[in-house]
Amino acid sequence: MTKPGPMDTAVSPTSYECTIAVECCVFGFQDNVLKILLVKRSIEPFKDHWVVPGGVMREGKTLSQSVNDVLENLTGIKKMSLEQVACYSAVDRHPVKRVVSISFYALVKPENYPTIPKNYISDIKWYELDELPKLGFDHDILVSDALNKLKENLKEHLVFGELLPDRFTLTELQDLYESILGENLDRRNFRKKILQMNLLEDTKEKKVGVKGGPSLYKLKK
Amino acid sequence: MTKPGPMDTAVSPTSYECTIAVECCVFGFQDNVLKILLVKRSIEPFKDHWVVPGGVMREGKTLSQSVNDVLENLTGIKKMSLEQVACYSAVDRHPVKRVVSISFYALVKPENYPTIPKNYISDIKWYELDELPKLGFDHDILVSDALNKLKENLKEHLVFGELLPDRFTLTELQDLYESILGENLDRRNFRKKILQMNLLEDTKEKKVGVKGGPSLYKLKK
DNA sequence: ATTAATCTGTGTATAAATTACACAGAAGTA
């Protein structure tokens, strides 16, 4: 597994090959609660433990492509926009062999995706974030780091991926923000901040079935 | 290079091993200018090109340990505190074989470190950031990303690693900030902001040889 | 030694951004 050669990087003359995995924290928003997609392993190690969906990087694929492949295999999610979170390299993080993982997060609408356990998975479920079981591998940390990254992004940008439907009320958007940030926001201040980003457009339609008759907004094109 | 097995992550049954490299953007501050340590490769690919020092991850080492090893081999820098920047995985980023790189940055005092070319390196030099040559591999992007990460960190925290001596004037610190951020800062506002962090202590000593007789500060313990 | 030049050290006024807060109108529910 160690072989010198002129193609190596300059400083370290010996090469060591290692499995690279991608892990994806898929966040979803449903019933007004932020959830994350977990899978239950049907094989060792960590058989019967819940983990974040992940898989090995394949030959000829980038990390982004690999994680897209993983997600599509598992959930049918295609062309997800993904954010790199961090890289995990502790030598004993995988009990059987050395694996270095790069984690990503994605934001989706749970109702769009079937949750059918596939390869090496005995179960699949959207978990509410405050009801997470103890996860396998180092995925507790992975999820925590991903959520923090998501929070940071949320505070600066208008980011909600496809967590919301095409048309949504500002209250729905605010509920989403509150779920992710884990804090309550002032309605007037929130609306002020969001609207002055000038990214949303009032469709002038009203959402029926909810008191007050709130306006539906959509992303400007 | 592809072998199935029960130790693989849940979703992707096949494993693919790949070389992992660490790359380190070592920033230094000298003559009131921000510099970066580059090395000139003496081997193909990119023979005679300048690149950021890097090397392959070794068996049994974490990424941090690996990049510390690389730096120590190259510059004698030990126990550097490192910040992870990003992960690069384009399939053709290395012309000979597949390499996935994780980049880091570090902050050092150039005068503390000898610049003696070692393994696979024909030259080593501190380059001013606005005089960078075209770098080998995708290291132009790497450096740019690392610098942006450094800027972000700088704006929120008091961060200067060991770029400055133990005792320094606030003007020296401000010069450092201005070099990294690439913009001029107001002296009074800068002092206000830095001092109210309450991390620095006035040693009551004055720096000699400079007009005005500025106070020397040090980090509170 | 005197003078000139340069750098340090400091406060305040203004502008901008964030936060706190209350009530009338619309739609659903009883």
Added chain:
DNA sequence: TACTTCTGTGTAATTTATACACAGATTAAT
């Protein structure tokens, strides 16, 4: 029809960031 609940809105107070000028200290020049 009355009642409840949710939406939608403006302003004052606070905090934060920005702009700005001069006196004292030290070195450099003569």
